Amino acid sequence: MLESIGKTEFKAESSAKWVDIYKHWTGSLRIQIQHDTIKDVTPEMMKWWFENLGKTVTWNGEEVSLYHLWHHRDHIAITPLTNPKNKTNKGFAVGAFSLIEEQFNDFHERISARVYTTKLDETEFTFLIKKWGLTVGDIKHYYSPSKDGIDFYAETLIGINIPLLGWVINWLVLPFIYSKQTAENWIRHNIEETGQSEKVIPYLYSSRNGD
Template sequence: MTVSYRLMKLVPEFRTVDTATVTYTRLPRGRRRVTIDHRPLANVTPSDLLGWFSGLDGTIEYGGRTVPRYLAWHPIDHIRWELARPAPGGGAAEGARFRIVEQFAGRPEWRVDVVDRVEKLDETGIRLVQRVAGVIVLQLEHTWSPGRDRTHYVSVLDLGARALPVVNRVLRRRFPDEMVRAWVRHNIEEVGQLEHLLPG
C-alpha cells in the first residue's frame, strides 16, 4: 500500500469546481488562458503560502503520520516533487527549478513530468515557467492577496507562445481541452486542501 493510497482515506472533502470562478480564454495564434478565482482560503496568510511553496521538499504531520508535503497536498494526483536545481541563493526560491510529476483524474495519458523554472516566489505569489529556445510556452502564476482572516487566491495558466504557433499546435495535442478541464479540477482541489494543511 503506497503512502498516497493511505493518505486518500484522510483527505477532507475536496472543493468542487463550482466553488471557484473559472474563465477559459482563447487568444491569438492558438494560445489559451485559464483563470481560476478561488474561494478565499480561511485562516491562511500570504506568508503561510510563501512558506509552503518554499518548503515543498519537507514533511508534514498529516493524519497522525509524517508524510511528504507534496503527497499530503493532493494524495490522489500528486506523484513526485523534487528540487531539480536550487535557486542561486540556495533552496526553493526565485531561480530554482521544480520537477513536478502529476496525473490528473487518475488517467495515465494525462500524466505530466515537467521541470519548471521559478521566475517569481514572494508573499504576492509564485510564477512557474517553461521555455523553448528562450520563448515562454507555458506559464502558471498563482497570486495571493490578504484579507481579513483569509487570503484571496487566483491561478492563471497560459498555454502557448506568442511567436511560435507551431509550438501551440503541439501543446494543443499534448494538453487537449479535456485535460485542461481535468487540471482545473485538480488545481481547485489542491488549493482548497491548503486550507486544511496550513492553519496551525
C-alpha cells in the same frame, strides 16, 4: 495523516468564484481561476508552503511529502533540481529549477514538468514551464489578505511565444498535448488542491519547527 484528522474531502469545482478558458489568436491557451477564500492562511504561510513543498513530514512513523498532502490523489513529488545563489531550494526558489510530477488519476494523465521560478514572495508565486529549451507555459498565483484568510487567483498560459513558428506549433501541435479538455481537468485538480490548503497548511505551518 489526512484520514486521522478527518480532512480528506476535496472542495467541489463550484466552490470557485469564477473560471475561464480562453484561446488566443496565436493558438495559446489561458486558464484562469478565482478561487474560494483560503481560510486561516496568511500570505506568509503561502510563501512558506511553496518554498518547502519538496520536504517531507513524519506522521505515525511514516514519511509523507508535503506535496502529496496537498492533493493526496494526484500529487507525486516536487524535486528541487538546482539552487539559487546563496540559498537552498527546498521546493521552489526564485532563480532555481524544480521538477513537478503529478498524475491526474481520473483521466490517466501523467504530468512531468521542469519549471523555473521567477517570483516567490508574500503576494505572488510564478514559474515558467521549460521544454526543448523553450518556455512552453507560464503559471501565476496571486494571493492577498482577506477577512477570513487569503484571496487566491491562479492563471496558466500554455503555448510558445515565438512569432510564426510558435503560432503554427500552438495551433497544430498544442491541442494534442494540452487540449481544452486537459484545461478542464486541470481546473478541477487546481480547485481541489487549493481547497486543501486551508486544511493542511495551518496545521503544518504551526508545527514547522517541531515534529
